[in-house]
Amino acid sequence: MNFRAFLFALPLALAACGQSATAPEAPLAGARIGGPFQLTNQDGKTVTDRDFAGRYRLMYFGYTFCPDVCPVDLQKLMAGYRQLEGSDPQLAAKIAPIFVSVDPERDTPPVLKQYVTAFHPKLTGLTGTPEQIATTAKEYAVVYSKEKREGASDYLVNHSRVAYLFGPKGDPIALIPQDGAPDQIAAELKRWVQ
Template sequence: MLRKYSILAAGFLALVLGGLGGMVFFAPEEGQFAQCRETSVAGGSGAIGGPFTLTDHTGQQVTEADFADRPVLLYFGYTFCPDVCPYDLARNAEAVYALTERGYDVTPVFISVDHGRDTLEALSEFVSFLHPDMIGLTGTEQQIRDAARAYRAYYAVQETDDEFYLIDHSTFTYLNLPGHGFVELFRREATPEEMADRVACFIDNARTGT
């Protein structure tokens, strides 16, 4: 099934892994979670995360408050992405499966940046294949822009008349925790096992307050 999403375009250009230029990140409560971080992402003063209003793949309107009661791994991408998004989201799903086996309940969330093509039907098929608990989100162009801006996520639709147009986008996965909001980001190099270990560390530290 993943090949269905991989053959829609040939020769996908390399994404800028950072995708956010010279932006610096602010990771809250550095002291509390320092031992969970492979490398520090603290610095600057631009907080990540914030309010958004979107529609999930079942057609229900949701806001950031609907996810505030659980750990969330959040990723921005699109279903027509030829290879990067399916790979990253499959990696996130594997990490969530590993965490479930360890007794941690983490929700994978996918925010589409492709308002034009990612219908609710397309989103539903895509996320249900990757993980039964994955939630797909979309919205109006402005709602998607607002959500991306809140997370300092970059994306840009390539200007073309081709229906198989590509979208350049950043490839971070964001970890949010109840009572803390954004606490960490994961780059593409992280394996499912590494993600599971670090997410478990964050959850444990959030519970104990150490």
Template structure:
């Protein structure tokens, strides 16, 4: 008959081996963008898409979402960021159909639905312009700590909108996961989007 202490050692060894096997099976993820899953609120909004349809976060369940706040008259940061995001989605190949770039306008006075639609589609078929009342936009901006304000108008009535330039990435279930910027390399965006798509 096996001694009790020997049996305990064998059981402990078996438990350790099983634990190591399970650990080995787990998928360890490395993110190129900044992981903020513990602090970034989940995707939530109530806005209007550039097609005129009222939309909420539920309309994008099952898609990896990249949320970006900007405006169509932006001279530099917005088109640069949108170009990077569009390129990243294109590099994903067939997987790109499961990504949505949501471009929230911080300039609803000038960014009408037709203007927003033309702007976003010029970058990617997976991009959607979102707008709403100023109160609705401010609610979403506040949720993600996005600051914006209109600059001084020139004699022609033109103005810039100063705004935060972060990109926010959400999993297919709408979980806040990553944050990047206009400086994030396309290959890093592709890497992280692919991981979220494969989850």
């Protein structure tokens, strides 16, 4: 092959290489996180994982009485989601943002309804019996425990601080940086949602 032919063929070869490149593998691909659940939403209706089939799920576990971490994380996650709605509404429509309470004793549906609507109208709040929450948290690799203080009627709940993105079939895809800036969160969602 002469030099001119080589120069002509090189861009074609590089273009072909670019077309065969595959998307990066999801960081949580194959992880044993997630599974079926049956909980109650903020409207008092029974909801299962099947109700979200075909949609991506952005899931965060926390509680409404959380004094600092949960509201800040949810504010950032929903700001990132809102930014994605503005830049790519069709992509954002494929995502179901979900808040699962780890404090079912206090987080009744009316309490959840007031809480989640403060962050975004599409944010679904889920609660259930203590047994349902314990089972769901275990399936989703979330750890939590009550921190009762001597003589105090109130309590805190220590819990894992993580936001998961699951695919349309419920498969784990990636961790979303709940403490990131809205543009980082939007970019990470855009990276994985097809």
